[in-house]
Amino acid sequence: MIKKRMISLILAAAAAATVLSACSDTTADSSSEKSAAASEGAAQAEKITLTNVSYDPTRELYQNYNELFVDYYKTTYGGDIEVIQSHGGSGSQARSVIEGSEADVVTLALAHDITLIEQSGLIDSGWLDEFDLSSSPYTSTIVFLVRKGNPKQLKDWDDLTKDGVEIINPDPKSSGGACWNFLAAWKYALDKNGNDEEKAKEFVRKLYANVTVMDSGARGATTTFVENGQGDVLIAWENEAINSVKEYPDDYEIVTPSVSILAQPSVAIVDANAEKNGTADAAKIYLEYLYSDEAQKIIGENGYRPTNEEILNSFSDKFDLNVNLCTIDDFGGWDAAYETFFDDGAIFDEIYDY
Amino acid sequence: MKLKRRGRTTNVIPGFKLTLGITILMVSLLILIPLASVLVFSFRLSPAEFVKLITAKNVVSAFKTSIICSLIAALINSIFGLILAWVLVKYEFPGKRILDGLIELPFALPTAVAGITLSKMYSNTGFPGKYFSSVGIDVSYTKIGIVVALVFIGIPFTVRAVQPVLEKLDPQYEEAAYILGANSKTTFFKVIFPELFPSLLTGFGLALARGIGEYGSVIYISGNSAKDGTQVVSYVIMQKLERMDYASATAIALVLLIISFTLLFVINIIQIRRAKRISAR
Numbered sequence: 001m002i003k004k005r006m007i008s009l010i011l012a013a014a015a016a017a018t019v020l021s022a023c024s025d026t027t028a029d030s031s032s033e034k035s036a037a038a039s040e041g042a043a044q045a046e047k048i049t050l051t052n053v054s055y056d057p058t059r060e061l062y063q064n065y066n067e068l069f070v071d072y073y074k075t076t077y078g079g080d081i082e083v084i085q086s087h088g089g090s091g092s093q094a095r096s097v098i099e100g101s102e103a104d105v106v107t108l109a110l111a112h113d114i115t116l117i118e119q120s121g122l123i124d125s126g127w128l129d130e131f132d133l134s135s136s137p138y139t140s141t142i143v144f145l146v147r148k149g150n151p152k153q154l155k156d157w158d159d160l161t162k163d164g165v166e167i168i169n170p171d172p173k174s175s176g177g178a179c180w181n182f183l184a185a186w187k188y189a190l191d192k193n194g195n196d197e198e199k200a201k202e203f204v205r206k207l208y209a210n211v212t213v214m215d216s217g218a219r220g221a222t223t224t225f226v227e228n229g230q231g232d233v234l235i236a237w238e239n240e241a242i243n244s245v246k247e248y249p250d251d252y253e254i255v256t257p258s259v260s261i262l263a264q265p266s267v268a269i270v271d272a273n274a275e276k277n278g279t280a281d282a283a284k285i286y287l288e289y290l291y292s293d294e295a296q297k298i299i300g301e302n303g304y305r306p307t308n309e310e311i312l313n314s315f316s317d318k319f320d321l322n323v324n325l326c327t328i329d330d331f332g333g334w335d336a337a338y339e340t341f342f343d344d345g346a347i348f349d350e351i352y353d354y
Numbered sequence: 355m356k357l358k359r360r361g362r363t364t365n366v367i368p369g370f371k372l373t374l375g376i377t378i379l380m381v382s383l384l385i386l387i388p389l390a391s392v393l394v395f396s397f398r399l400s401p402a403e404f405v406k407l408i409t410a411k412n413v414v415s416a417f418k419t420s421i422i423c424s425l426i427a428a429l430i431n432s433i434f435g436l437i438l439a440w441v442l443v444k445y446e447f448p449g450k451r452i453l454d455g456l457i458e459l460p461f462a463l464p465t466a467v468a469g470i471t472l473s474k475m476y477s478n479t480g481f482p483g484k485y486f487s488s489v490g491i492d493v494s495y496t497k498i499g500i501v502v503a504l505v506f507i508g509i510p511f512t513v514r515a516v517q518p519v520l521e522k523l524d525p526q527y528e529e530a531a532y533i534l535g536a537n538s539k540t541t542f543f544k545v546i547f548p549e550l551f552p553s554l555l556t557g558f559g560l561a562l563a564r565g566i567g568e569y570g571s572v573i574y575i576s577g578n579s580a581k582d583g584t585q586v587v588s589y590v591i592m593q594k595l596e597r598m599d600y601a602s603a604t605a606i607a608l609v610l611l612i613i614s615f616t617l618l619f620v621i622n623i624i625q626i627r628r629a630k631r632i633s634a635r
Contacts (some may be wrong), residue, residue, distance in 0.1 A: 220573070
């Protein structure tokens, strides 16, 4: 009996000790982690592991790019490197990095998402100028995906406001990507109506009245349009639309409107994590190499627009290069755009009345 | 061994203090502390902001949608759960074991997979969906779709709540009722149903609570349109989280929690009252 009691006492003490040490002494914890990282650093001459936290549609792009990069790193720097990919909604991926997921680099859909990580202190300020072209090695834009033969003759944004057109478009209140769709339509309406805001509001009001299914994200909207056969037109990222057409060449075609928006997915090193993991150099090489000719080709093949003009032009059969593209700067940057359009009670709430 | 047991309750597992300690630790780490942090987060809003947020048009309509749809789904689940449990307990038929196992599938299946599958099936191009829409009933992207998803995820709760009670129900009650001249309708409603009612209520409550907070399976089939009133509360919470608006998200979650808790509380009270009445008889 004494023995039994002893055992239970020891067990309880051990449990208490673990709990106490887990919550009280975080400094000891992180220092031991540091020394572990340091000893890892010594062994890192052999193999480096890099974690790239990205958003949903870039999965195939980075699969191809990582293969290329691993070869390049081995031949140029003589070391082995492994890249771990993580994909999800851009906003929730940013949130997971802030909450402590071990990303060495982030490659997200919006500069705004990276700014949020910067505000948490994990990324040094000035990341936007760390790499060329505001740290966006590739771009994309917003296009229409319509059913083969374009039965409703949807050529441009104003065709989408006609009666009886059913639009599938994700909810800008929950999907970062869907904000681009709204802004592209807004810019078209402003241009058409001589910058008259009231008329532009009327235009987007009509447009969003035609939206029959408002999914929570871009992938959900694609499923609704492609798999479930809803609606006449899907307002989508060009790279997603290209993938859908590649998969079902007999069922869909892409229409590029006269005005659209230049979406600039951004990349950055998560400085705090990379320093801790001893991967800062490798992370820099990883992101810089995205601008190389070979990488830019892979980018084009995966449906993103390369930023290298020459290589972009070689894909002119794939991308409509005559579209008039505005950028987020035309709206005063993301923070201003959110405030004007998407915050509670802002323009989107005003035009999407119910 | 006999000596050791003297003066104690006859417990098979030793160490009341240890097991209680572990229980309290687990409950604190997994339930109490997270719930407390929800409270703390939501108190970052001033009372005026809180009221403004909770009474916003889209939030109120989301609460209505969530509660009404889960109530309907829980009701459907209670009826069909009872029938299913009845079939599984009272009759022998080939494939009964398989059917019994299938009941739990909604627990095992990732809810997002269920949601995508259901939305495809019940859209106006899917297999049963096109027949529904040809008679003018659209299921996917409407409130009916939400109810379908909630019936799917809630059915195991009612079946599994009723089944064991039904199994233990003494057949002599039925026989006695029959001998005393009751017809089958009277036997069911006056003899069997009162015995099953408490467990049915438990299943109803669990299915309801699960339905009110459900996200994964609902999100793909509902269409999430504020205009059509097909946004559920969990979707609105995700909207706020997506914008890093933790305070608003947790504030809505807190209200959701209170509503669920109140519903379960009311159900418990009804059960206690009934138990008292039965024991008083």
